[in-house]
Amino acid sequence: MTEHPRERLMAYADGELDGEAAAExxxxxxxxxxxxxxxxxxxxxxxxxxxxxxxxxxxxxxxxNRRLTTxxxxxxxxxxxxxxxxxxxxxxxxxxxxIEWLATTALVTGLVLLLVAIGHEQYRSWKxxxxxxxxx
Amino acid sequence: xxxxxxxxxxxxxxxxxxxxVRDHQRQALAIAxxxxxxxxxxxxxVQEAFVKAFRALDxxxxxxxxxxxxxxxxxxxxxxxxxxxxxxxxxxxxxxxxRKAWSEPSAHGAxxxxxxxxSVRKAxxxxxSEHREILVLKEIEDMSYAAIAEAMSIPPGTVASRLYHxxxxxxxxxxxxxxxxxxxxx
Numbered sequence: 023m024t025e026h027p028r029e030r031l032m033a034y035a036d037g038e039l040d041g042e043a044a045a046e047x048x049x050x051x052x053x054x055x056x057x058x059x060x061x062x063x064x065x066x067x068x069x070x071x072x073x074x075x076x077x078x079x080x081x082x083x084x085x086x087n088r089r090l091t092t093x094x095x096x097x098x099x100x101x102x103x104x105x106x107x108x109x110x111x112x113x114x115x116x117x118x119x120x121i122e123w124l125a126t127t128a129l130v131t132g133l134v135l136l137l138v139a140i141g142h143e144q145y146r147s148w149k150x151x152x153x154x155x156x157x158x
Numbered sequence: 159x160x161x162x163x164x165x166x167x168x169x170x171x172x173x174x175x176x177x178x179v180r181d182h183q184r185q186a187l188a189i190a191x192x193x194x195x196x197x198x199x200x201x202x203x204v205q206e207a208f209v210k211a212f213r214a215l216d217x218x219x220x221x222x223x224x225x226x227x228x229x230x231x232x233x234x235x236x237x238x239x240x241x242x243x244x245x246x247x248x249x250x251x252x253x254x255x256x257r258k259a260w261s262e263p264s265a266h267g268a269x270x271x272x273x274x275x276x277s278v279r280k281a282x283x284x285x286x287s288e289h290r291e292i293l294v295l296k297e298i299e300d301m302s303y304a305a306i307a308e309a310m311s312i313p314p315g316t317v318a319s320r321l322y323h324x325x326x327x328x329x330x331x332x333x334x335x336x337x338x339x340x341x342x343x344x
Contacts, residue, residue: 029318032325036296038303038318063339066274067325071297073275075188080201082187083179086208090172 026057035064098142102135160224168215175212178224183208185225185298186232192294193236195283199243200236207235229299230309233291240287274339281331289324296321 027050033039034047051058106127113119166174183204190200190207211228218227282290288310295306307314329339 029322032322033303033318036303036321063329064325066339067278067328068297069271070274070278071192071293073271074192074279075185075298078184078187078191080183080187080197081180082183082201082205082208083176085205086179086212087172087176089205089209090175090212 026054026060028057028060031057031061032064035061035068098135098139102131106131161221164215164218164224167212172212175208178228179208182225182228186229188298189229189232189294190236191279192282192298193233193287193290194239195280199239203235203239204232207232210235233294237287274337277332277335277337278328281328281335281337284331285324285327288320289327292317292320293324293328 027047030039030043030047034044039047051061109127110119110124113123160178163174163178167178186204186207187197187200190203191197194200194203207228211224211231214231218224282293292306292310295301295309301309303317304314306312306317310317312320332339
């Protein structure tokens with residue numbers, strides 16, 4: 023082994039060489055200070071990248087949970103608004119649209135949506151309850 | 159246990175997803191931060207990846223591990239982000255790193271581990287995405303050369319060579335920033 027086996031040194035540092043190939047590198051390292059230094063550097067870089075993982079402290083669960091549960095609420099609001107607009111359009115074409123009707127139906131639609139949203143939330147909480155099957 | 163949680167998630171239980179998020183977020187954040195070079199972008203990408211994973215759990219083969227599957231989603235999410243917001247790179251080509259760079263003595267002393275990790279984090283953002291990715295697969299995900307070859311769709315024989323160039327590029331960037339890596343810390 024007269025040249026510096028740089029790529030095989032990488033494989034050695036990464037634990038990818040089998041017994042014979044690893045022994046050959048170990049033999050080379052006994053006489054080559056340059057490769058010994060290079061191996062130390064590779065190990066230091068590997069350790070520094072490992073440290074990147076241990077320094078992560080953020081907790082993403084709240085944000086992820088919000089993202090997973092929010093869309094249902096928006097779907098309720100959107101579908102309620104669409105139904106209300108469609109009914110208002112029908113009455114407008116029939117020339118039956120009045121301010122009183124708009125106010126009353128907006129209030130009723132809002133209340134229905136609120137009740138549906140509360141019911142959905144209760145159901146979701148029950149379904150997501152991890153300990154619901156546990157006997158108390 | 160993990161598969162039981164996955165089945166519950168498939169049934170719509172978001173609470174069953176919580177242990178999976180808590181178990182995998184640390185490694186996922188490290189991967190994303192190494193690939194994107196920014197902690198806030200990394201948190202956004204991992205968050206998005208968790209949401210995508212939850213919605214795609216039906217596609218996870220029965221008995222498969224969540225971790226490797228999820229980390230692939232994280233890497234793809236990071237790739238998509240990089241396509242839109244490519245970070246500035248240093249003008250020199252990392253492929254052209256002089257092999258002698260490994261042997262040149264550094265003018266500065268060795269740094270403490272934590273400082274070096276922070277410097278490596280910043281330096282990673284400036285090397286090529288191929289080099290960054292292979293370093294993430296090896297050092298953070300701890301994958302074998304065979305698994306890396308499969309994940310990156312490259313021949314197994316290319317992995318050692320690409321890792322060599324990636325580490326050389328990383329070290330060169332550190333040295334350009336006045337950070338010496340002398341192998342004395344570990």
